[in-house]
Amino acid sequence: MAQSKFLHNDLIFPTTMWFFSRLIIVVAMFLIAPLIPIPENAQPPAFGWDVFYAWDSIWYHRIVVVGYEFINDGKQYSVAFFPLLPLLTKAIMYFGLPFKVAAVLLNNFAFLGALIVLYSWVKECYGVSAARWSTVVLGWCPYSLYGSVIYTEGLFLLFSTAALRAFDKKQHISAAIWGILSTATRITGVMLIPAFLFVAWKQHRGVKAYLASFAVGSSTLLYSLYCLIKFNDPLAFVHVQKGWRDSTGFAAQGWWNMLMQIFSSPLLLGLIVLSGFLLWRFRQQLINIKLRGVFYFLWLLLWLGIGEPLWSAAGNPFDKIPLVKIAIVFGGLGLLWYSRAKIPLVTVVYAFFSYALILNTGLTASVERYAYGIVSLSFALGLLLKDYRAWGFAIAGFFAVLLASLAVLFAQNQWVA
Structure with a gap:
């Protein structure tokens, strides 16, 4: 009896998934990365806490050390990064921890x-099996790397998931609080506002639901007020985006170029078409465990062959063959449409609003990472894999390989998303 209660504790499974997925990252960064040949554009892997510190991490460090900076001259400044991660990190630093240690611990535990909030939510709605698969997807997706390095993914996923769960359960005060924390973490949190308003209207909720929806934007308004006082520009965090992009809107040319990378390789295109046909043609035979195992193994070998694996010292394979990016972004959109009547309405609406924002930034860079930050995708895929467990195990294994690969690349200071 005690063992049964232990296994069904809502903390055990998500904590286990968190621990082992983070262990893969640590092993890849500290043990595998030093053994991998380093491309010309990479740096030797760092050791200690420095291994978690690169790219956006530097901006958050600068905010903590010198505060926000901005001049409207088209260059990059720290005002583009929202304040909650630096504020919480600085609070932890008062206990004597250096920035890197404090920020890494904060993001990892967030x-x-x-994972715990998602598990609990999905379990309440669809049972233990769906909850476990949703947790596996969120915890093992290769871009969960950003839940361990000094980025905002951990915080944002915690706050946005808690906000969506609270609103779904009609806990409007809690939804407002968690939503405020989401918008204080990154700009994409503002998509909670139209999502909450739409659901409040669609489900004929009362005044509290509308007040909670508008309250979510209060932290963004406060940040805007801060920018007005400090820089005389209430939209400094918007205007500074010119330092990262020349235009806004859907980056049609960038996505077209990615498709051309795939279609320009007759071998790659042929392998994709052939594997898709064989998968459909022999779908019934794949019930056989041995045959399915062979198919999974060949699939993995195919990826390692066409993806120019990182140990070939040829550079970042995710830039050369953008299959993962396209699959996550546009495959995620297809999954949302397929699952629109199965997962809670607020998750569906929030996801489509979030996609509208991230696909109209004028860039293709980092879009897959932002898509990963839409918890609705993990919710929907977990619900799907509940009925296709064999595919779930294969996808989880594939995710583990990609997660280790991204960890090595990040340790070499290569851009991965």
């Missing part, structure tokens, strides 16, 4: 919290 990511653990996100």
Whole structure:
């Protein structure tokens, strides 16, 4: 009896997934990365806490050390990064921890919290099996790397998931609080506002639901007020985006170029078409465990062959063959449409609003990472894999390989998303 209660504890499974997925990252960064040949554009892997510190991490560090900076001259400034991660990190630093240690611990434990909240929510709605698969997807997706390095993924997933869960359960005060924390973490949190308003209207909710929806934007308004006082520009965090992009809107040319990378290789295109046909043609035979195992193994070998694996020292394979990016972004959209009547309405609406924002930034860079930050995708895929467990195990294994690969690339200071 005691063992049964232990296994069904809502903390055990998500904590286990968090621990082992984070262990893969640590092993890849500290043990595998030093053994991998380093491309010309990479740096030797760092050791200690420095291994978690690169790219956006530097901006958050600068905010903590010198505060926000901005001049409207088209260059990059720290005002583009929202304040909650630096504020919480600085609070932890008062206990004597250096920035890198404090920020890494904060993001990792926030990511653990996100897994626990998601597990609890999905379990309440669809049972233990769906909850476990949703947690596996969120915890093992290769871009969960950003739930361990010094980025905002852990915090944002925790706050946005908690906000969506609270609103779905009509806990409007809690939804407002968690939503405020989401919008204080990153700009994409503002998509909670139209999502909440739409659901409040669609489900004929009362005044509290509308007040909670508008309250979510209060942290963004406060940040805007801060920018007005400090820089005389209430939209400094918007205007600074010119330092990262020349235009806004859907980056049609960038996505077209990615498709051309795939279609320009007759071998790659032929393998994709052939594997898709064989998968459909022999779908009934794949019930056989041995045959399915062979198919999974060949699938993995195919990826390692066409993806120019990182140990070939040829550079970042995710830039050369953008299959993962396209699959996550546009495959995620298809999954949402397929699942629109199965998962809670607020998750569906929030996801489509979030996609509208991230696909109209004028860039293709980092879009897959932002898509990963839409918890609705993990919710929907987990619900799907509940009925296709064999595919779930294969996808989880494939995710583990990609997660280790991204961890090595990040340790070499290569851009991965």
